[in-house]
Amino acid sequence: MIRLENLTKRYGGFTAVDDVTFEARPGVVTGFLGPNGAGKSTALRMVCGLTPPTSGRVTVLGRAYRDLPTPAAHVGTLLDAAAQHAGRTGREILTLAAIAAGRPRTRVDEMLDLVGLTADESRRRVRHYSLGMRQRLGIAQALLPDPQVLVLDEPANGLDPQGIHWMRTLLAGLAAQGRTVLLSSHLLHEVELVADELVLIGRGRIVAQGTKTALLAGTGSVATTPEPARLAEALTRAGLVVRGVDGDAVSVDADGERVARVALDAALLVTDLRPAQGARLEQLFLELTGSADRSAVAA
Amino acid sequence: MSTATTAGSVTVTPGPAPIPDLAGAPGVPFARLVRLESRKVVDTRSGRWLLVTIAALVAVALGLVLRFGEPGDLTFGMLVAVTSTVLLLLYPVLGILTVTAETSQRTALVTYAVEPRRWRVVAAKVVAASWWAALGLAVAVALGAAAHGIAVLTRDVPADWSPAWASLGGFALSLLLAVLQGIAFGLLLSSPALAVSAYFVLPVGWVFVANLTPGLRRIGPWLDPSSSGEILVRGAMTGTEWAHLATSNALWVALPLAVGLAVLSRREVK
Structure with a gap:
């Protein structure tokens, strides 16, 4: 202890x-x-x-x-x-x-x-x-x-x-x-x-x-699709919050089932769908690393 | 633990590890600290070579005196006095290095985590260095005896084995003071190079300054340990000289040791 x-x-x-x-x-x-x-x-x-x-x-x-x-x-x-x-x-x-x-x-x-x-x-x-x-x-x-x-x-x-x-x-x-x-x-x-x-x-x-x-624990999901822009648009129309589009991956504040239904309704192909693992912590860590590097002082 | 079994690559002690009961438990035994510090003097190549060098220089010095000395210089007592010069010159370096290696090699991180009461580590270093000094003294006396034996056999010197107890005791005390002064300088200056040069340069500088300053010249022996130290090794101490020895070593040994310990107890160990 x-x-x-x-x-x-x-x-x-x-x-x-x-x-x-x-x-x-x-x-x-x-x-x-x-x-x-x-x-x-x-x-x-x-x-x-x-x-x-x-x-x-x-x-x-x-x-x-x-x-x-x-x-x-x-x-x-x-x-x-x-x-x-x-x-x-x-x-x-x-x-x-x-x-x-x-x-x-x-x-x-x-x-x-x-x-x-x-x-x-x-x-x-x-x-x-x-x-x-x-x-x-x-x-x-x-x-x-x-x-x-x-x-x-x-x-x-x-x-x-x-x-x-x-x-x-x-x-x-x-x-x-x-x-x-x-x-x-x-x-x-x-x-x-x-x-x-x-x-x-x-x-x-x-x-x-x-x-x-x-x-x-991720909040939300990441969906990979050949048409990321159209998927993001469909998700937004469905009232979901899209956090960002990175290449062909769309991050969204919703669980996988919700995202899959929206994609199905919009007739969009989704090749990969998974919970957003550790996105928040990683983001936090990257922000820390960035700001700490600028004010780096040898301890 | 002998009960440990190996499961895969992990050593697992069966059952939950016991929670130690710390109430009233004794601290790290002092003898254990001395054992550690004594081992650390000789478990590196540099430490071992320092001791070998001291022994070799003692042998060389004796050889030179045997070859070129007057027959009157070849008594047992005189030959031991020759060895004392070498030991008193180099053993302080051993004292310095036992302390400064902790900072220069950064082992202090381990040493003071093992014993956070740092003064006990220093006390153990004093005992360990003194132990190696005592061993050095024994070797020096043995070599002195051998040299006298050779002198009797080869140079017609009359056998004179009188051991000159006062001189030998003075030699031992001087050696202890020299080791202590080395440790004190090591504590105070923490860099090996700095501590070694300060140890050799400062006393010479002091004598130089004292000789130029009339007031200091008068009280010189009270502050300069070399004058009473020389008499100590000759075994010819009187009351005044004991007083000189005490005050001058208070200045050059006790004071730096006390300041060094105070600094060490507060210092951040990195």
């Missing part, structure tokens, strides 16, 4: 995290989504007691992070896969993690197996690792303590689609055991695949939050 309450971080006049309140619950994978520089990493560092908040508070398992007796045993963190001593081997980094959390050394090999790093790769220095390998090592490091709570900053960064699928299965399994998983991402499709609940942040503020189903 992680709770952020009115969490705010200011750097001089710049507000990196602005009055953020949400909860990552046990049994659920919570996705923290936002464009680069939206304040995700700053918020996650505040969760782990590394960045002091300007105001507000965070609790992990009901306590401030620094009041956890052995945080390394209860909270698995991956805050930056690049933040490793380049001269250490992957195996050594996991061995240090095992010592820190008071876990047996056998966990090191278990974790290497789990993330798919070979024995040979584990003896190489991290300097020679690819981004994807570093990411896998970081995930292994976070999971090694068998923690109740996972805090992962951009864990899917650098993973191929197969790797992202693997991570989804892994994190869903961990959440199903009653663990709390909070991860961040700047890619909508990535977090869509992995998370159950979403918190969308832009320029430090939360702009949307809820279950993935609720946020991605």
Whole structure:
């Protein structure tokens, strides 16, 4: 369980995290989504007691992070896969993690197996690792303590689609055991695949939050037709609101049956008809990305 | 966990994960932090090479003294004093690097997430660096003994194994102070290059300025640790010199250490 309450971080006049309140619950994978520089990493560092908040508070398992007796045993963190001593081997980094959390050394090999790093790769220095390998090592490091709570900053960064699928299965399994998983991402499709609940942040503020189903549920349908202009006209005549025409696709605020009847009455061919999946969230995300990019400030 | 089974590619602990009962649980054992920090000194190539370099330089210095030194310089006590010069020069660098690597290699993100009470990490670093310094001292004394043995056999030097306890104790204390000063400078300056150069340049600059300023020259030994430090290694300390050692190290070791800890406890770790 992680709770952020009115969490705010200011750097001089710049507000990196602005009055953020949400909860990552046990049994659920919570996705923290936002464009680069939206304040995700700053918020996650505040969760782990590394960045002091300007105001507000965070609790992990009901306590401030620094009041956890052995945080390394209860909270698995991956805050930056690049933040490793380049001269250490992957195996050594996991061995240090095992010592820190008071876990047996056998966990090191278990974790290497789990993330798919070979024995040979584990003896190489991290300097020679690819981004994807570093990411896998970081995930292994976070999971090694068998923690109740996972805090992962951009864990899917650098993973191929197969790797992202693997991570989804892994994190869903961990959440199903009653663990709390909070991860961040700047890619909508990535977090869509992995998370159950979403918190969308832009320029430090939360702009949307809820279950993935609720946020991605489309209102309306998208119909594909060889004659989009005529279909749009027919739909408007039937009193429906046409949101837009994109090539041969017509977006409309109505369910599929209604659209099909209008098309049938107008004797128009429809080649594809489906609910408008996630259109709203995607739109929101694109707007955020656009405006955040213009005022991008490195956090 | 030993009960973990593998289902597909996911390690699954059977049943729901237990909710930890945190009330009254003890914190991270200090011995565990020391073990971590001590391991981190030697688990990189740079760390290991620093120790190997120190040992090699000690051997070279002893070799030079054996070859060119006066017979009177080849007693066991004198040879150990030769090794102390090398150790006192280079061990502070080890102290500096144990602290600055956390920022330059960005491992601080992990280190201070493991132990958010950051002063305990620094305390563990002090103990770990001191442990490696103690080991270095033992090796240096052994090499000094070997060198004296060679001198007795090859250069007709009378055997003199008197260990000069006062001098050896002074050597150990100097080494501890040097490591502490390295850690303090590392905390204060966080960049390895900056901390190392400051460590070597500032005292020289200080002596230079103090010699030009009549007021400072008079109180020099109270503020400059090198003068009492030299007497400490010779094992010839008197009351006044102990006082000099205390005040000068308060300025060069305790003060930067205190300021460094205060800065670290508030600093944002990125």
